[in-house]
Amino acid sequence: MVTESALIPDEPEPVRESLVNRVIDPVPRQRGPSLLPRSERISRRRFLGAVALAAAAATSSAGWLYAREPETPWYVTGGPEDVRLSYAFAVEQPEALRHIPCYCGCGRQDGHRSVLDCYIADRDLFGRPSYDSHGVACPICTAVVGQVQAHLAAGKTIEQARVEIDQFFSPYANHATDTPPPDKHTHGQ
Numbered sequence: 001m002v003t004e005s006a007l008i009p010d011e012p013e014p015v016r017e018s019l020v021n022r023v024i025d026p027v028p029r030q031r032g033p034s035l036l037p038r039s040e041r042i043s044r045r046r047f048l049g050a051v052a053l054a055a056a057a058a059t060s061s062a063g064w065l066y067a068r069e070p071e072t073p074w075y076v077t078g079g080p081e082d083v084r085l086s087y088a089f090a091v092e093q094p095e096a097l098r099h100i101p102c103y104c105g106c107g108r109q110d111g112h113r114s115v116l117d118c119y120i121a122d123r124d125l126f127g128r129p130s131y132d133s134h135g136v137a138c139p140i141c142t143a144v145v146g147q148v149q150a151h152l153a154a155g156k157t158i159e160q161a162r163v164e165i166d167q168f169f170s171p172y173a174n175h176a177t178d179t180p181p182p183d184k185h186t187h188g189q
């Protein structure tokens with residue numbers, strides 16, 4: 001007959017105590033003078049310091065190096081087609097938009113410098129964009145980008161596109177961003 005007391009071995013108290021100590025401090029700490037020569041001790045301390053520094057650097061720089069792809073917001077991938085195409089164009093051809101103003105008033109309101117700022121807020125060191133949601137709900141931004149695309153598709157230069165777009169949006173001229181015109185030699189891209 002198996003009783004409860006048979007399942008729990010009865011250990012004498014001193015043994016249990018030493019088990020607990022072993023769990024808490026599995027490797028008994030070395031007390032008293034180190035057995036290593038002085039130079040060895042210093043280099044070991046330096047080594048440990050270097051390990052700690054390397055670990056800290058690895059955590060921060062690895063986090064930076066292997067940071068996940070910045071998340072693409074819903075409005076870039078799932079918005080209406082003309083909005084999606086405008087974002088895609090801003091990502092692929094930022095130079096085409098950098099010299100084209102936006103006429104919606106975002107220059108005064110949001111400090112935008114060109115219609116590019118309505119779409120791309122920033123780029124990281126790898127050139128990956130972070131987006132501005134401004135372009136989602138602004139029909140003027142969408143129209144400007146659409147016109148840039150149409151002019152370039154028709155074989156015009158950015159300079160020519162700028163002239164035509166300025167003309168088209170002349171009723172909104174006082175809302176235009178302060179955007180320097182393209183360099184005379186800026187073509188196509």
Ligand SMILES: [Zn+2]
Pocket residue numbers: 102103104105106112115118134138141
């Ligand atoms: Zn805008």
